[in-house]
Amino acid sequence: MKLQVKHPLLVSAALAALAAMLAGSASAADLSLTFKVHQSQKGALMVAIFDTETAYTGDGQAVRQLKLDIASDTLAVVVPGLAPGRYGIKLFHDLNGTGKLTFNMFGIPTEPVAFSNNARINMRAPTWAEVSFELPDAGVAQTIDID
């Protein structure tokens, strides 16, 4: 069986201070995120938020990176200060505390991965069209399941 799932999902553990940088921008909206962790309750969620297809698809820079320690099966967080527009999210469940998505010796991820819109990996990572959503001035909420 040949299943090669490639995830350019290498999120550094450091939290970017982008929120502060953007605090003064003219227009900003709130992105409310809820994460439901269905399996192991250990470790952290490593979340990367992208604002372009190029950044999402390639190894481009995320506009926000979050590390959320898992304290319960539901985590809620509000990401403030994002410019209204189109966004996509990918995340992985860092079970082993390495801060990086871990793969087995045949290149299959050994940690759960998830995407905005609950878009699914189906032999390949979901596309920008499948993960992206509109963030209007009034803000928006996304609920993402992690299996």
Next chain:
Amino acid sequence: MTSHFQPNRRHVLAGATGLIGLALTPEQAAAAAALAIAADWKIAFADLEGDLAPRPLQRVHGKAPAGLAGTLYRNGGAKFRRTKGQATHWFDGDGLIRAFRIQEGGASLAARFVDTPKRRADTAADGVISGGFGTRSGPGARIASPDDVNAANISVIRRGDKLWALWEAGSPFEIDPASLATTGMVTLRDDLAHMPFLAHPRFEADGRIWNLGQVGDKAVIWQLSPSGAVQAATPIALPRASYIHDFTITARHIIIVLQPWVYQGDSPVPMTSLTWQPGLGSQVLILDKADLASRRVVELPTFFAFHMTSAWEAPSGEICFEICASPQPDFVIRTAVDLMAGTYTASSDPKLSLITVPTQGTARIESTGVIAEFPRTDGRGSGPNRFTLHATTQAKARPLFQGVGVYDWRKHQDLVFDFGPDHLVEEMVFTPRPGAVEAFDGWIIGPTINLRAARTELHVFDARRVDAGPLVTWAADVAVPAGLHGMFWRG
């Protein structure tokens, strides 16, 4: 054919005559019976809609031998079709664990589906969206690793107080041997999650386990303790990306047959990535158990095979093992696809063959000429196998076998019991008589599907006298779809 089965024959003719409502010549009756039989085989590949609660089996004839007690665990796909789609290959049905228990002269049957993410996703979608070896995945599937299409449907082994339902390209599933309930997917070690694990592990006399996993031309050699804990998982490179279903071992070596059915390209359906290249010939890769980096590759003429027996090594270092070899993989490519569509396409016969690999010079494969699949040996001792148990007698106008055979390698003689066209014979296994010392002193145990009576039957033979027919036959009140592999657990 013993007298026990003659009433079935008469029933066939009587039924066919009754159907047509006219007196028939024997030739017409035979033709009508053949037509009726051709339609009947589909129950062996039908869907089982739910688990089977434990139920007693009814004794048809004979008597259970004194001293025989235990459970025959078997696995195989048993749910293939849903409203919005179906498996398009026989190897992609949902795994069903069957437990045939023999106790105090009686027998019972229970069966339970393995609770896999694939079965859950397909049930929720009311389709077969999580594909498999020969089935395409559909929209809406979540396939992050091979375990999302893991049907846990090829074999089942018991280690201590646990069963493992085995697939090939993903993880084992742990099953409770009493209730047959799924405990969960087995991650052998965190960094080895979702690794491939073949359905034919090999066992050392002390219970330690060797297994192989494969993705294309990469493989992993698993070494597990008797209880199933990982001792090592060593990556190796294969000389070619052959289809691998089974492998074997000697006391000192691991033996991997590399046939010229080779993964090429990147189709989302693994089977359609395989290309038959008979010009390449077949190869045997021999690894040193003590040093997996030490290897030897020998060339053989082209053949295709699923299964082989335990191997042995002469004092000279010459390696021998038995293999059920066909000229080409037409069963898996064509027959196993067509029968999901309800049609039977004949394929080439697998023949019991002996492969000999001398320490130097040319390796050879010699056919006994005996049609054989699902080979099983005594399992005790490390020398040449005296006897090989196998399914035999390719049925006419329908898939699989109708006989069970025991090949005697000393006499070069195959003793056969032919159940006749009404029975589809599944894999049978050998278990020694308690206290037995001699090779093949014990019993052969396995099911058939009585296509005429639309029921699964369980048979026990004296392993040395298989041609005399079953010592005892029990019948279920249901036809369980044809399974693949399993094992007998005494006690």
